[in-house]
Amino acid sequence: MCAAVTGGPAAADPAALPTTATDAIARMVDLSRQSEQLNQQSLTARADLDAKLALQREADDKLAASTAVADAARAEVRRFQPMIDRTAVAAYTGVRTNSMFAVLSSGSPQQLLDKMSTLDVLSQQTADTVRQFKQAADAATAAESVTRAAADAARAATAAADAVRADVDRKLQDLGVATTQVVEAWGALSARDKSTLAGSPFPPGFDRDSLLAGLVPGSGTSALAAALTRVGDPYVWGATGPDKFDCSGLVQWAFKQVGKNVPRTSSAQAGYGTPVAKGDLQPGDVVLFYPDISHVGIYAGNGMMVHASTFGVPVAVSPINTTPYHSARRY
Template sequence: MVSGRTKQAIRAFLAVAVLMALAISIPPAGAHPTDDSPTAKLEHLADLSRRSEQTTEALHNAGLDLEAKIADQHATETVAAEDRTALDLARAEVARFKPTVDKLAQANYRGARTNRLFALMVSDSPQQMLDQMVLLDVLGAQTARDVEGFKVATAAAAEVAAASQRSAEVAARAAEEAQVLRDDLERRKSELESEIAGVLDAFDALSDEEKAVLAGTPFPPGLDADKILQHLVPGNGGGALRAALTRIGDPYVWGATGPNQFDCSGLVVWAYKQVGKTLPRSSQAQAQGGVPVSRDNLQPGDVVIFYDDASHVGLYAGDGNIVHASTFGVPVKVQSMASFPFHSARRY
């Protein structure tokens, strides 16, 4: 008969064995697939490449956010500097009137008399009395103006000081937010470097035949650049598509915007630049610009965005196709847009 202590030991051993088996059976993120078939290796590379593309486009978007925040920071710092200058001027204005107000306060404290009765009492002659009364009137009017000016300047200085404090706080917050975005950008760059290393390792593991399968053909069967160009309509989109077609065969490189290598949004930016239009750098930002277009009303050259997170983009090439820089190991090509989940389209 097995003792209770022995049963507990057996159960503990079995639990550890199960956990070890599970740990062995679950590959770490980025690890090569256990199935070494061409299909499995290509699927593994596609998964890694997809993740790196998502990070790349998120990195571009974070860069745009940082640029906007830095511009905001500079604007708020300019306002704060202007407010500090205004505050210095307001304080100088207060200082201009302060001596008169201080003298008036001291005179009142000492019991000085500055009215017409005092002039009558201290005058030795009618003319002297008139002269003193005129002087007192002038001094009184000037003092009144100075006192009023002091009140106005003091109120203005207080208002400007409050505005200066607010603008300084806004500028400080903008600087802090910009730093947060900088830190996030560095984190995303580090992520991308790690993901790119995984893609390159997986690509190197492919045979020449598997790399050829991955690259595919520049155009779908029966389609070439001439056929696409026959259906171009005048305008920015047509010109951008014409430019993009000249880059067929160029390699995909993370973060590249041409002229001889591209990532997906980089190709779109470059193509539209050839017709004098500047598009945002990320696929997510490109999905927010231009004019919305339904899938049924696409025209050659329209910007087509894919995936729920708007992380891939290409230019519509007609007949349900796009020209795009798809992923590492695949040159710029024309491909059916049915290969990707449609998100939206924009016309620039």
């Protein structure tokens, strides 16, 4: 079983310790389910953290880029500032640069033309300087606004990543407690109880070779064929192969063998591919279980699936009707 729901495992009640082999196995299965739920929760939280860290890096990159743009814009403003200051001082002190002053102060027609030409150039240069200064100032203001927004986004992304990181840590701690309980419960079982819990890798009458021979090559059926080669491998929380698996890890590994990069968790796998009605299931479809989509396997036809079930139970082929059905997807 695998899960992606909230809530941690309940601590074992000493007063409710199993007194029979059946009770011992039932307790083991119950603890296993709780630990597998936490396993999927921690995997989902880790994926969420990775996404948040990616957003944080993106926000930091945008902040650095916008800061560089703002610095360059401010430098451009500083470049024009002395010229603007001189123009302002000249205007304030009444420096005469008009045409009438040129006429009155000219000693000859040629001198008048020269002065008029110079005044035109000075006037145009002043206008250009003012225009460029305004452009630089506007650019600096806009860049600073972008930088402030980028800084806010970077701080928000960091806070979000920190919150998810704390959630991951809590879930991993809970998972550690849960798996310890499971291993202790499993260790208390007799060899016969362990054998009963593990069961048979194939149901009565199931012929893997005949099934494989009848499969038409394709992404789904080829993934099924890959998964069937792992029958007998142990269940391990958080494992993705090649010789130990949790439920969603087996599905991910099997489809990876045929070139499909499917999501890591059972809840994410429920959104991959296209939906398939239960009545239209074909070998190679991905089947999901429990209301919280807490388990996943690959349909093997005739009401069977191959899956990594739970701790103490190797990868096996089992009926799908022994687990509460949720939905199916075709990859």
